[in-house]
Amino acid sequence: MTDTTEATLYQRLGEGAGIAAVVDGLYTRILGDETLAPYFTETRMVDQKRHMALFLAAAAGGPDGYKGKDLGVAHAGRGISGEDFDRVIGHAASALAEAGVDADAINQVAGALMPLRPVITNEVAAEQTA
Template identity: 50%
Template structure:
């Protein structure tokens, strides 16, 4: 019997897409974070984030976006901003009753990109 991937435990693309929608609803309601997305096509952003999370969760998806450093260059993202994003992602995962260990695994995967994304110490 093969081991299920985090992607499978999260419920696959549609379930991850639902989490991403909840995540961005939370982010856009956050007055500190919303300005980062003022000029962003959120339909494309949600699709892009779904692809990213699916990829880092071991799904049958190849992430084809810009590398994290290039994609976030010049945005002035701080550690506090990054922490807030992670908190919203954790809350969105919890909203869909994702198991603690799987939420932690997603957050660890996202955390591995902190150095490439945060510009302001």
């Protein structure tokens, strides 16, 4: 079987099927979080899960099938705080752990997502010219 020292992050997440399971777990947690759920009241969750799964697959070095919006544009004007972002990262870590992903790979995912914090949150976006 695949040696984990050589497997790509995408493989360690279980490829497309593994990522789909993680994304299911992630949005179950997000919609169960009373701080985060209100952001998604108008959202078609089937589409949202598909976009997130494709985005994560590409971010993990898998196939680049993401055709959604630029993440700065997708989140602009929603008033998302740094604390909201950190809660989502926490739920992602829990969903990854529940899916059996090892701690090292979870840290890699979190590390890959952290640069998005200023892109997605209102706090720092207000200080940027973009």
